[in-house]
Amino acid sequence: MTIGKKIKFVRKLRKMTQQELGVAVGLEEKGAANRIAQYECDYRVPQKDMLIEMAKAMDINPLNFVSEVPGSxxxxxxxxxxxxxxxxxxxxxxxxxxxxxxxxxxxxxxxxxxxxxxxxxxxxxxxxxxxxxxxxxxxxxxxxxxxxxxxxxxxxxxxxxxxxNWPDTCDDCGKFNVNFNKNTNKGDSQC
Known part of the structure; x- marks a missing residue:
């Protein structure tokens, strides 16, 4: 799965619009939705620091987007x-x-x-x-x-x-308490 598809997958799971995600990571409101759409369509690839901010904004482990040690x-x-x-x-x-x-x-x-x-x-x-x-x-x-x-x-x-949220959820096979984001999903650009 490409990085763009991962971003889109998680954003939709979190019920965030492209605009909401863009603003949450510090993009200017005017072009936020367009920039996120470009990332999701793999037209542009976000820099490492942007990927980390996206992961934080969507409440997931940044390792989903950025591998610190390939092959670990x-x-x-x-x-x-x-x-x-x-x-x-x-x-x-x-x-x-x-x-x-x-x-x-x-x-x-x-x-x-x-x-x-x-x-x-x-x-x-x-x-x-x-x-x-x-x-x-x-x-x-x-x-x-x-x-x-x-x-x-x-x-x-x-x-x-x-x-x-793994490996933070790795707990020797116990249960993990889920924290769901309750935003609404509206107004996305299409790839």
Whole structure:
């Protein structure tokens, strides 16, 4: 997802107009909506300080827009989160169970699945395991959040808020209290 699409996605979630977001980040009222529209359409790319101000104005973690350390555990997770928003069914998480075998593993690594699931492709997908402790911990918590969503223990909005404010919402699998913005959405320019 491009930076412009991310800005538009979060702005609409926050029910802010382009004008409101522009003014909130310090743009002159006269051209605020136009400038935000240019960002959202990827006609212009905001500078790092502007992206940070937008994140603050929309009450999300700035890491959603600006990666401080490319390839870090946080960068990896936020990339996955945005892929998940682009296509909610594309990433499926599951726990692996140790076989407790003492001999070397074979090259035929497999994971079993329940074929009663809603979707399973013709060719089995490839699984991925991280030998990166912090990412593995983050992925485990994400798996629990996705299960909470599927089981209707949290709402779509709570799930999305958890991702947008992560890692501040990372709490060793406890619940996060959501703070929703109550603005209205009107008068946007179109891309």
């Amino acid at each position: 555990a946080e960068d990896i997770m936020l990339t996955f989160f945005w892929l998940d928003e682009d296509n909610r069914g594309a990433i499926n998480l599951f726990s692996l169970i140790s076989s407790n075998k003492k001999e070397k593993a074979t090259t035929k690594a497999v994971a079993q699945y329940d074929d009663n699931d809603d979707y399973w492709p013709d060719e089995p997908p490839v699984g991925m395991w991280f030998n990166y402790g912090l990412v593995d911990e983050f992925m485990r918590e994400w798996m629990f959040r996705k299960q909470d969503l599927k089981n209707k223990e949290i709402t779509e909005n709570e799930y999305l808020e958890w991702k947008l």
